[in-house]
Amino acid sequence: MKIYKAYKFRLYPNIDQQELINKTLGCARFVYNTMLYEKETLYKENKIKKTKNDCLKELPLLKQTYPWLTEVDSMALTTAIFVPIMPVYV
DSSP: OOOOOOOOOOOOOOHHHHHHHHHHHHHHHHHHHHHHHHHHHHHHHHOOOOOHHHHHHHHHHHHHHSGGGGGSOHHHHHHHHHSOOOOOOO
16 A cells, blocks of 8 residues: 655745746746747648747747846746647637
8 A cells, every 4th residue: 555645845935036936937928928829820821830849949039039038947938838738720
């Protein structure tokens, strides 16, 4: 018989850490929404499906366009791209 243990933690970030967490979440949300918009418009206009790897290749260009994206961890932005996006094909 297996016994499972769980641990519950509560974090108390300081002001700088809270700011970095908020920046990271905001940038990830921005990248997700930008890629979702590009996917939807590309499909509506040309019936071309954009893959996640295509979106990943555009991330450096997006960072050049918006330099504030370089302030946060790149893995958070990459993960925002690979989150399952529910396609809206109309």
